[in-house]
Amino acid sequence: MGLRELKKEKTRNALLDAALDLFLEQGYDATTIEQIAGVVDVSPRTFFRYFPSKDDIPLHFHDQGEETMMQVLTSRPEDEPPFTSMALAVRAVIQDMSASTEEERGRFLKIRRLLELNPALVGKSAARGAATERVFAKEIARRRGTDVLTDQVAHLVVVFAVSTMRVGFECPTPEGDLASITDRMEAAVTLTENALRPGWDL
């Protein structure tokens, strides 16, 4: 890895951390891109070269989670009940969180506190989730041999899985560490599994 990429990685993390800290200190809306860029000593224009939008800061983990889930999904046999595959994908994300570095864990907790303080961000997280859902619905429909446009079961499988993950992550735990978050996420998945009738997704 060249010096250039190292520097970029460093700037990206610096922007991320500066943004999260400012958001928690003064609130999300009250914090401007100019301020964030100021802390890291880059121009506001540069911020947008690292993050497409301000919202992409609190949604930092979304893309990563989506990638993990898709990897797990494609590794599963195609004739497995689709919700079983999706539940495994969700658990893989939980696993990833547990296995992440101390630095990343800190960011997880900050983002979670941020979502609690700013409910509008929960909405934006759901918005990103909707985009994720489209991707997965398409894949599930493919595996089911159906048309994604009309296969409501495929969509339901996905929204149940994604919604469950959201409930587990967002549903607040009073001042918890990362383990208590992953525990709650795991609990949510189990609850959903038990709520569903076996074979509903065939």
Add this chain to the structure above:
Amino acid sequence: MGLRELKKEKTRNALLDAALDLFLEQGYDATTIEQIAGVVDVSPRTFFRYFPSKDDIPLHFHDQGEETMMQVLTSRPEDEPPFTSMALAVRAVIQDMSASTEEERGRFLKIRRLLELNPALVGKSAARGAATERVFAKEIARRRGTDVLTDQVAHLVVVFAVSTMRVGFECPTPEGDLASITDRMEAAVTLTENALRPGWDL
């Protein structure tokens, strides 16, 4: 109703229809508030006096639907299984759609076409849905006699219901009329009901 309120209602509808038509003609992002206001011959500032944001145009029915659902929910006995109550609330929304005026039906269809053309709006719809979920989760938790902060079942009940409605509404039907939309929504609710194990939400 005074002349003043009539005029307001008229302006509001004019803005709504002008916006929807422009969105469908030239795309959502490509349409500016200035253009919308121009069609109705009001100042851009006035637009924001009728709609808090541009996004509130495609989300026109959200608040209405939320109100309907909450009315139904509070009319149900408190010891009814919560998902049963929520499913009834969703069906009430479907009923409202079927019973709406020709004018409103047209808007429904336009909004749906808009959501198909612009997936980002589906996300924003989900974002609004997240806010709705908070309200209902609180009420469900109250009825269950639990703390909304820790009662994951309450949250799951709500997200399943709201997600199901979204799937039914957004899942595209090829050039359908309003009846085919409500039919699909009804189908989605039924699918979810059959997918869930009776008593899971007690």
Add this chain to the structure above:
DNA sequence: ACAACTTATGTCATACTATGACACATGACA
């Protein structure tokens, strides 16, 4: 080590959404 190339950054400029302040006009009501 130096030149040539690639890529990241800073500095403009600009469009658009959204909000506050204030003056003016229009409908409501005595």
Add this chain to the structure above:
DNA sequence: TGTCATGTGTCATAGTATGACATAAGTTGT
């Protein structure tokens, strides 16, 4: 009809986001 309340237009402003272009930094050849 005069007074009050309310809606509207105009102006000013903050902030997000994007494009264009020049410059500086890192990379790669000889």
